[in-house]
Amino acid sequence: MNHFEYINGVLHAEGVSIPEMAEKVGTPFFCYSTATLERHYNVYADAFEGLDATVCFAVKANSNQAVLKTLANLGAGADVVSVGEMRRALRAGIDPAKIIFSGVGKADAEMREALEAGIAQINVESIPELVELNRVAIDMGTKARIALRINPHVDAKTHEKIATGKAENKFGIDWTRAIEVYRDAAAMDGIEVTGIAMHIGSQLTDLTPFREAFTRLADLVEQLRSEGIEIRNLDLGGGLGIAYQGETPPLPDAYGQMVRETVGHLGCHITLEPGRLIAGNAGIMVSRVMYIKDGEAKRFVILDAAMNDLIRPTLYSAYHEIIPVDEQGEDDVQATVDVVGPVCETGDTFGKDRKLPDDLKAGDLVAVMSAGAYGAVMSSTYNTRALTPEVLVKGNNFAIVRPRQEIDQLINMDQIPAWLGNS
Ligand SMILES: Cc1ncc(COP(=O)(O)O)c(C=O)c1O
Numbered sequence: 555m556n557h558f559e560y561i562n563g564v565l566h567a568e569g570v571s572i573p574e575m576a577e578k579v580g581t582p583f584f585c586y587s588t589a590t591l592e593r594h595y596n597v598y599a600d601a602f603e604g605l606d607a608t609v610c611f612a613v614k615a616n617s618n619q620a621v622l623k624t625l626a627n628l629g630a631g632a633d634v635v636s637v638g639e640m641r642r643a644l645r646a647g648i649d650p651a652k653i654i655f656s657g658v659g660k661a662d663a664e665m666r667e668a669l670e671a672g673i674a675q676i677n678v679e680s681i682p683e684l685v686e687l688n689r690v691a692i693d694m695g696t697k698a699r700i701a702l703r704i705n706p707h708v709d710a711k712t713h714e715k716i717a718t719g720k721a722e723n724k725f726g727i728d729w730t731r732a733i734e735v736y737r738d739a740a741a742m743d744g745i746e747v748t749g750i751a752m753h754i755g756s757q758l759t760d761l762t763p764f765r766e767a768f769t770r771l772a773d774l775v776e777q778l779r780s781e782g783i784e785i786r787n788l789d790l791g792g793g794l795g796i797a798y799q800g801e802t803p804p805l806p807d808a809y810g811q812m813v814r815e816t817v818g819h820l821g822c823h824i825t826l827e828p829g830r831l832i833a834g835n836a837g838i839m840v841s842r843v844m845y846i847k848d849g850e851a852k853r854f855v856i857l858d859a860a861m862n863d864l865i866r867p868t869l870y871s872a873y874h875e876i877i878p879v880d881e882q883g884e885d886d887v888q889a890t891v892d893v894v895g896p897v898c899e900t901g902d903t904f905g906k907d908r909k910l911p912d913d914l915k916a917g918d919l920v921a922v923m924s925a926g927a928y929g930a931v932m933s934s935t936y937n938t939r940a941l942t943p944e945v946l947v948k949g950n951n952f953a954i955v956r957p958r959q960e961i962d963q964l965i966n967m968d969q970i971p972a973w974l975g976n977s
C-alpha cells in the first residue's frame with residue numbers, strides 16, 4: 555500500500571494533505587511517512603524470520619533522529635560510517651549492541667568513541683586500519699570486536715558510482731588476501747575477530763550478484779573455520795534496490811530465501827544493513843513552482859528546490875518521478891517540460907522531458923518522489939541556500955523533525971580574520 559496518495563484530488567502523506575503542510579512549513583521540504591517506514595522495516599525483517607538476524611538500518615540513507623527512533627522502536631539496529639552517525643543512532647535510542655561501524659577511513663578518535671560506547675562490531679576495511687585499531691584498543695586496555703569487510707570482486711551491475719564490490723573499488727580487503735589478513739588479525743592482542751562483512755553496492759535490482767558474493771563469503775567462512783578462526787557474525791550489507799521508474803527489484807522474501815540458501819547452513823548470526831529499501835520510497839520532496847519559462851527549445855518548470863536539496867539526479871543521473879500535488883485529470887492536457895532548480899549549474903535539473911500539466915503555473919506544488927533515502931542527508935548549502943526542513947507524518951499528524959535553517963545561521967558560521975579589518 556502506498557502512503558503518498560491523492561485523496562479528493564490532492565496529494566496526501568498518510569492522512570495529511572501536502573498543501574496543508576506546505577502552508578505551515580514553507581517549501582521546499584522533505585516529508586516522510588511513518589507507516590511506510592514501518593511497513594518497509596517489517597516486511598524486510600519478516601523475510602529473515604527463523605534466522606538469527608539483526609536489521610541494522612544504514613543511517614547514511616536517512617539520519618534524521620525521528621526516522622531512526624521510528625525504526626529503533628521496531629527493534630532496528632544501525633549501520634554507521636562516522637562518529638556523527640553513531641551519536642545520532644545512540645541519541646535516537648538504538649542499542650549499542652546493535653550498532654555496526656563501517657567505512658574505509660575511521661579516525662583514531664572515532665575508534666575510541668566507538669569502543670567506549672561498546673558497539674557490536676567495527677568493520678575494518680584495510681590492513682593499516684586494522685593495525686591502527688589494534689593500537690587504539692591496546693592503549694585503552696580493551697579488545698575491539700571486528701569483522702573484516704571483504705571485497706569479493708563481484709560486479710553489482712548498478713551505477714558505477716555506487717558499486718562497491720569490484721577489485722577497482724576502494725572498499726574492503728580483496729577476498730584473495732582475506733585468509734592471511736584474518737590470520738594477522740587473530741594474532742593481535744587488541745583485536746577479537748567476530749565476523750566477516752560484505753557490501754557489494756547499492757540499488758541492486760537482481761539477486762545474481764548477491765548470490766555470487768555470498769557464496770564466496772560462505773567459502774571463506776569454511777576456510778577460516780578450518781584454520782581455527784571462528785566467525786560468528788555475517789554482515790551481508792545492504793543494497794537491495796527499489797522502484798524509482800518501474801524497476802522490479804526482487805522482493806525482500808526472495809532476498810531472504812537467497813540468504814538462507816547461500817549462508818543459512820553456517821549457523822551464524824546475520825546482520826543486514828538496508829538503507830534505501832527502508833527509507834527511499836518512504837519520503838518525498840515537496841517543492842513549489844517559481845516560474846514557468848517557455849524557451850525556444852524547451853519549457854522549463856523552475857522549482858524552489860534545487861540540486862543542493864536533492865543531488866541524486868545531478869550526481870547519478872538518477873530518475874525521480876515528479877508529480878503535481880493537484881491531481882491531473884485523465885483528459886487534461888500535458889506539456890513536455892524540463893524540471894529545474896534555481897542553482898547556477900546546468901546539471902541542476904530534476905528531470906528532462908517530463909510530462910506535467912500544461913496549465914501548471916507559478917505557485918503550484920509538485921512532489922519529487924522516492925526522496926526518502928540519500929535525499930536530505932546529501933543536501934548542501936551550495937549557492938548559500940539554507941538546508942531544507944524535514945517533516946514526519948504519522949496518520950493525521952505531522953511534526954517538523956528538522957526546522958528550516960535560517961540563512962543567517964549559515965552566513966554567521968564564517969569568521970573574518972582581524973587583519974581584514976572591520977566591515
Ligand atoms: C557498508 C554499507 N552498508 C549498507 C549500505 C546501505 O545500502 P543501501 O542503501 O543500498 O541498502 C551501504 C551503502 O551503499 C554501505 O556502504
Ligand SMILES: N[C@@H](CCCC[NH3+])C(=O)O
Nearest residue numbers: 614716756757866927928
Ligand atoms: N548515495 C547513493 C547511494 C550510496 C550508497 C552508499 N554506500 C545514492 O543516492 O544512490
